[in-house]
Amino acid sequence: MSPTDKAAAASETLRGGPRRRRVRAPGGGRGVPLPLLVPALIGVAFLTVPLVALLVRAPWRGMPEQLTGAAVWQALQLSLVCATAATAVSLVIGVPLAWLLARVEFPGRGLVRALVTLPLVLPPVVGGVALLMALGRNGVVGKWLDAWFGITLPFTTAGVVVAEAFVAMPFLVISVEGTLRAADPRYEEAATTLGASRFTAFRRVTLPLIAPGVAAGAVLAWARALGEFGATITFAGNFPGRTQTMPLAVYLALQSDPEAAIALSLVLLAVSVAVLAGLRDRWMAAG
């Protein structure tokens, strides 16, 4: 493939051009091979049976009462607001970070990349403790935030956003960085040759080019933030209307009233399916 072809293919890919090239086995054997089909079906069952079970065992009869409580909507609203805010924070910080990792060569880049994606493997509860150590009232940075600005993050809605962004941003960074690396840097180079500053080139050329990747990353981050539990309850605590998001409400309901917990889970499930399906149609054309 010549460089020109490659560039064309890359841009075509980014524009959402032809992506499915069916590979056909030469002569016969058109069916799906069993060694692939069986595990694939097991995979489908493994991922969907628990959700189906939730539907089967859901207390449908008591559902109206379970869901008319103000506490449910309060928790749902807080979840949506916080997940969206966390995604916004991730976009503002995460996209430039991804650009830095993909486009600028600097010593220790691999280390930086490993460090910023660490929250992906860190147990969220540990992430929450780490946040307390850093941004808590008595934390390494939080001490000064409190002394200089009177800002304390734990036990506040802002704390929830911080916890969710901490856990969700790596998803966005990884997604955007991957897209950036796949995008041809020569478009930017051409723009700068023609007199645009590097920032203008990023804004006018790169950003539109990688928009689908950014959107996909944002959706991933949003979904992760919406389901976030461990870091949130550890860092921000649990208070209805202020820091009690849906996953926290579900967990506590599970302690005393499993039926209420199932009802709450279904609401969360329905909302995320609706939002993701809506976004998928608009942003991410089906692959």
Added chain:
Amino acid sequence: MTPTPRRNHRAVRTAGAGAAALLALSACSSSGSHSSSTKPDSSASGRLSGTVTVFAAASLQESFTALGKQFEKAHPGTMVTFSFGGSDSLAASITGGAPADVFASASPKTMKIVTDAGDASGTPVTFARNQLEIATLPGNPHRVGSLKDLTDKDLKVVLCAQEVPCGAAAQKALAASKLKLTPVSYEQDVKAALTKVELKEADAAVVYKTDVHAAGDKVEGVEFPESADAVNEYPITLLKGTQNTETAKAFIALVRSAEGQTVLTGAGFLKP
């Protein structure tokens, strides 16, 4: 989003992490069931052996760990494994079929979940009682002296969620003294509430005496008279699913013995 080769590479890595997590999970569960199935029948020989799995309330962590060590020393060949947690979630996992031999809960209400489900063998007995205490920062800088002092608006107080025994007890004490307290957080269990004070994120928490005791000098305890209205009883029972009845019974006997009571009162528990 179109998968480019590089993205695929990432996806594989992420999937790898997921698979590792699954493996870790399955490793946990298999070791759990392992403990109650691979041991010889001990009653025949008269000597105790095998593993006893004890599900116990989070507040019992220090004293039960000590008792477990004593038990293993007194009966070579036995092993006591613990799962500590909120009584409610432990009860939920027992009724959900988790392999456990003994359940020690922090409230009769959570024990009832297990007995109602028919998972207990015999009648649970109370082996200890626990009283609430206020945990404040070391040196009590805010001069908290009573439950009423906690209602001060400038004070960051954490309570246990009402769903867990320590939270229910705190509400009982508050109701009995007709106080209205708005905490900054309802924590998921007593240790989480205490941790918030240990880390100095909260100024005070209402926890058990035993937790204050266990935290050493990281917090300072303040007793309050209203706690007498909300004393928690700790019941213990043998579970139906046990495959090591004799050893499990022996462990319960140790908890209830004078020796066991010494350890428990040493940790701040009241006698039953």
